[in-house]
Structure formats: structure tokens, C-alpha cells
Amino acid sequence: MKTIRITVIDYPGGMKSAIEGLSELFAMASRLSLERQEGVEFAVQVSASAELAGLPVPVETDVPQVIILPPCIVGDEYIVEQPSLSGWLKTMHGAGALICSVCAGAFILAQTGLLNQRPATTHWMLADRLAQRFPEVRVDDSKILINDGDLMTAGGLMAWLDLGLELVAQFGSPALMRQLGKHLVVDTAPRQQRYYRCFMPPFDHGDRVVLKSQHYLQSHSQTSVTVKQLAEECHLTERTFLRRFVRATGYKPKEYIQQLRISKACEALESSADSIEVIALSSGYDDVSAFRKVFIKITGLTPREFRGRFCAET
Template structure:
């Protein structure tokens, strides 16, 4: 069987929780065995990245699909992160890597400017500090994990387990994630619902022009967006942009935007008491009927059915 390699970088910074670094490595190693058992062609490769290794970045040609910032055990790195590492993380994000954090690691992403106008979570004890420093981030500390497409944040010190399970489900199959949970004796029930409803856009396709458009949509999904606008943003003609977008994402721009909006709506239904009409407006729909029709087409449920089942 030919394997599809998934390269994962785990950042080892001063004060990083070492059990999280080792634990994530071991989770992905166990997942490789489960993938073989289930005839799934994914193969995880993990690399521990620190400041010294990043000084040799010019010699490193590895393309990472995922970069993980683990919890901080009381250090100050998250307040003043190293420019060497943060610059490297920015480059990986621009190349299509999913950037992940756990606990105080979320403050590193906020300090880098990656969480402006984004939903994110962190440890509940850091909420006041986080809100004071980064008011433009929509912090929700009631969530253990928030998957926002190209950025995934997790809450408490042990939330790296939830993060690892989320990545396994997203990059392989939900059934492999459940098998991993049973092997580790970790409860995966509350996560399973989200896996089936989650829209996880492809970001590691290598087309930087299309990736720029995807990053724009991730933060402007509620606004009217035209193909001509996205094409101009990508410095491409409309015809070329459409061809590249479908090749890179496997979706037409309008379908991509609708799926992104409905995923945002699902998150809001699960996490708030807002009315469907309010949620429809928040994610970019002025017509409630169109919202309900699109919601059912994508999720297979009406908004009311979704709320009863998952909220």
C-alpha cells in the first residue's frame, strides 16, 4: 500500500509541556498502526521543532500539513514569543499548514495576529488576560476545542488530547479516531457529532493565490463576496481563478462559501441561544428561507433538527 504522508510539526519552546509533545507523537504513532489495520493510506510523521532547528530553516524543505503549539507550563514564551519561531509559523500558514494551539499556546497565535476576527478558545483562567490583550478575537472559553478551518484552538492543559483526536478524525476517518479513543481509553463521544458536520477545507494544495482567497473568506464569510473580487485579490483573471480554485479546493467558490457559512451557523447553534434568524444574519444570509434551504442541503437536517440533536 502506498502511504499518503502527513507531516506534523510540534513546537518545543521554553516552558512547553513536554508530556504534550511526547503524548501527541505517541498518539500519531498509534494512529499509523490503526491506519494500517483499516487499510487507510495515511501515515503521520511528527517533527519536534525548536528555535535551534529553525535557524537551519533554509535547509529544511519539508512541507508541513499541521503545526502544533502545545500548552505552556507557566513560562513567559506565550507573552513574548520568539521571532524566529513565529516567523517560521507564519511561513507554514501561508503555505497551507493548519496551525493548532492548546491552552496558553492560543496567546501565541493571537500575538502573531492570526486570530483577529476569529473564534478561539484557551484555558478559562486566561480569559480575562486574553480579552484585555486581544479584544478583536471572539474568545469562547466554554468550548474545549474550536476548529476554524485553517486554525484550531483547544482549551485546558490536557486539551492536547482533544486536539490530537480532532486531527486524526479530520486527516483520516472518524472511525479511526474512535478506535484510537478506545485504545487510549479516552471518551470521544462528545467530539463525534462535530466530526460529521464539520467543513474542513483543503489548505495544503500549494496554490498560494487560492490560499490567499481562502484566508480572506475565512474572515469575511458574512459579507457579500464576488468571484471578481476574489480573482482580483488573487491577482488572476476570473476564468483562471475559477479553474485554480476548483482544482485546489474541489469546490466552486459559491459552494465553498455556502459550506463555510453553514459550518459557522452550526457552531453558533451549538454554542449560543441566538435565534435562527439572528444566526442567519450573522453568517451572511438576509433571506431566512434561503438559509434554511441551504442548511438542510448541506447538513441533511433543518436548523431545528440540528439544534435538538446536537445542542
């Protein structure tokens, strides 16, 4: 049985129904997984933010796979600087944890600096405030949920449900997520499409050197990056870096970068009206023909076919 450890942060003003709802959602997912013999269970721990201050750096086995910052429904604690919590979140992220936020929780996540140069969403009423306070964050309030690999943000007070379903699909299976949706009487179709389209790289492999390069690639995939540059950044020979990267991720660096680029291109094709040429360029491809070739190899569709199949307005 594979156990997915999830920590939900209970900070002052945090929405109690979301905290309890996430716990119950993952408990239900675990029961369904047992019935379906899928071999995965979700273990949720609710931790008060004050309890996290000053904790020692954990060993690998103590690092949760997922940490969730729920929405805030009372007060404005989410805009108060919380250096202890920020430091703890950065430590956990550096150790391989997937950090998630819902609604106003994005403000707490943004305090860590982890969202700099990264896409993020929050409640539409808070989007301008988030963008003004953290100008390096690429705020997009048109998205219900943005899964950017090692960081995940959801908008709206009730978007914790979307987040929970996405995590069940990612760490369990799409079939388990669909079954959970039936029990909850929730339409899971959009989450299915997002799951199949997104590249889900592993971050819990325990190799912190490789993890550092993954975090770098997550926000620099559109630029020209060589194995030599990555190896030098990690103070390793190219051969050693390549061996460790493949062992940890299952991909060669070039393949990994292609997966990241096409994942972001799929997001752009579905959510924007930009031309394929523009999307290819913004994804890191100067040659549109090369972009199409890689896109077909990874998705099985041409960019135009993908847009026609998954975009409501073509």
C-alpha cells in the same frame, strides 16, 4: 500510504507530557491505521523553537500539514514576543499548514496576527488575559476546541488529547479516531459530532494564490463576496481564478462560501441560544428562507432539527 507530517514546537516552558503524549498518540493512530488498512500514517517531528529562527522558506514538499503549539506549564515564555517563531509560523501558514495551539499556546499563535477577527479558545484562567492583550481575537473560553479550518485552538492543559483526536478524525477518518479512543479509553462522541458538522476545506493543495483567497474567506464568509472581487485581489481574470479555485478546492467559490457559512451556523446552533433568524443573519444570510434551504441541502436537517439533535439544552 499517505503521510501526514506534523511538527510539534518545543518552546521553553512547553509541557513535556503533552509533547510526548502527542507523539505517542499519533504513533498509535499510525499503527491502528496499518491494522485497519486505512492507508494513512502520522509522522511527528518535535522541533525546538530556537531551531526555527532564520530557516529559509521551504519548498512545498517540506511544509508540514500540521504544526502544534503545546501548552505551557512552567514560566511565562508564551507571553514573550517571539518574532522569529511568529515569522516562521506565518510562512508555514501561508504555505498551507494547519496551525494549532493548546492552552497557553494560543498566545504564541495570536502574536502572528493570524487569529485576528477569528474565534479562538484557551484555558479559562487565561482567557481574559488573552482577550486584553489581543483584542482583535474573538476569545471563547466556553469551547474545549475550535476548529476554524486553517487554524485550530484547544483550551486546558489536557486539551492536547482533544486536539489529537480531532486531527486523527480529520486527516484519517472518524472510524480510526473512534478506534483510537477505545484504545485510550477516551470518550470520542463529542469529536464525532464536531467532525461531521464541520467543513474541512483543503489547504495543502500547493496553489498559494487560491490559498490566499481561502484565508480571506475564512474570516469574511459572512460578508458579500463576489468572484470578481476575489479574482481582482489575486490579480487574475475571473475565468482563470474560477478554474484554479475549483481545481484546488473541489468547490466553486459560491459553494465554498455556503459550506463555510453553514459550518459556522451549525456551531452557533449547537453552542448558543440565539434564534435561527439571528444566526442566519450573523452567518451572512439576510433571507431566512434562503438560509434554511441551503442549510437543509448541506446538512440534511432543518436548523431546528439540527439544534434538537445536537444541542443538549433545547
